[in-house]
Amino acid sequence: AKSExxxxxxxxTAGIDRRVRExxxxxxxxxxxxxxxxxxxxxxxxxxxxxERLCGVEALLRWHHPERGxxxxxxxxxxxxxxxxxxxxxxxxxxxxxxxxxxxxxxxxGCADLELAVNxxxxxxxxxxLLTTIASALHDSGLAAHDLILEVTESMLLSDLDxxxxxxxxARTMGAQVAIDDFGTGYSSLSxxxxxxxxxxxxxQSFVRELESGATSVALVRTIVDMARALxxxxxxxxxxxxxxxxxxxxxxxxxxxxYLYSRPLPVAGFASFATERATL
Ligand code: C2E
Ligand code: CA
Ligand code: CA
Ligand code: CA
Numbered sequence: 266a267k268s269e270x271x272x273x274x275x276x277x278t279a280g281i282d283r284r285v286r287e288x289x290x291x292x293x294x295x296x297x298x299x300x301x302x303x304x305x306x307x308x309x310x311x312x313x314x315x316x317e318r319l320c321g322v323e324a325l326l327r328w329h330h331p332e333r334g335x336x337x338x339x340x341x342x343x344x345x346x347x348x349x350x351x352x353x354x355x356x357x358x359x360x361x362x363x364x365x366x367x368x369x370x371x372x373x374x375g376c377a378d379l380e381l382a383v384n385x386x387x388x389x390x391x392x393x394x395l396l397t398t399i400a401s402a403l404h405d406s407g408l409a410a411h412d413l414i415l416e417v418t419e420s421m422l423l424s425d426l427d428x429x430x431x432x433x434x435x436a437r438t439m440g441a442q443v444a445i446d447d448f449g450t451g452y453s454s455l456s457x458x459x460x461x462x463x464x465x466x467x468x469x470q471s472f473v474r475e476l477e478s479g480a481t482s483v484a485l486v487r488t489i490v491d492m493a494r495a496l497x498x499x500x501x502x503x504x505x506x507x508x509x510x511x512x513x514x515x516x517x518x519x520x521x522x523x524x525y526l527y528s529r530p531l532p533v534a535g536f537a538s539f540a541t542e543r544a545t546l
Pocket of ligand 4: 447
């Protein structure tokens with residue numbers, strides 16, 4: 266029994282060791298991924314009027330690792346955040362997506378007002394150059410500021426509320442919109458929400474997933490929708506996978522939604538055919 270215990274400790278530390286090494290390797294690989302062209306932006310359609318109208322896309326970053334294949338952003342974004350490379354990567358996503366959406370507005374049927382939502386990381390929000398970067402990306406791409414939505418999470422706002430609020434308000438003065446991502450998972454009292462520099466909240470997937478399972482989750486989502494309406498905020502559901510969920514959301518008066526029910530995140534050509542097919546239905 267004694268030696269077994271020791272073995273467990275050995276296996277355990279070896280496991281941690283391997284993970285630490287793997288993370289160090291990935292962090293190293295991340296530094297050159299941009300230059301080597303290993304990133305790609307995918308675009309997930311967003312629907313308005315309870316699912317009737319295609320009104321925008323969310324830009325979601327993909328990393329094609331030469332040996333490991335696709336690596337999830339849930340894995341590499343935190344590493345890029347810690348190593349500082351997220352600023353450069355985030356700027357690339359913003360510029361790439363802004364160019365793409367501006368082109369789609371000109372070229373694709375029914376997409377003249379297509380909106381672009383981009384996820385901001387904590388390091389980007391803390392970067393004093395953020396506003397200049399956004400202004401420059403809009404200018405270079407020709408995308409109108411009111412078609413840009415900056416997505417931030419509640420926790421990002423909490424950790425550095427003053428600076429975050431100043432930066433986001435400056436972006437809103439420029440005309441851009443701000444959405445609170447993963448809403449409901451953090452600390453969100455009504456008074457706190459009223460102070461946030463936001464135009465929209467995105468109801469977290471976990472609440473949408475539970476919608477069918479009972480009255481409590483319906484009441485919860487109803488509270489968020491009503492609260493958003495009272496504060497004059499737009500509200501969007503994410504992670505909508507079932508027709509039943511969409512029906513409940515429509516009944517609760519949630520106008521915007523996004524999820525596999527409509528479409529997965531798509532590569533450039535995939536979104537172009539998706540939008541074209543919908544326009545000619
Ligand atoms: P998020 O911003 O909450 O993005 C939504 C995630 O849910 C995406 O995962 C999307 O593919 C997934 N999703 C959408 N609809 C459904 C659905 O119906 N069912 C399920 N199960 N999932 C759905 P993804 O692309 O793996 O991204 C994970 C997270 O990585 C994002 O969560 C975001 O926090 C981060 N991320 C992705 N791209 C970027 C980026 O360019 N910059 C930053 N800072 N973070 C990013
Ligand atoms: Ca998001
Ligand atoms: Ca989210
Ligand atoms: Ca999330």
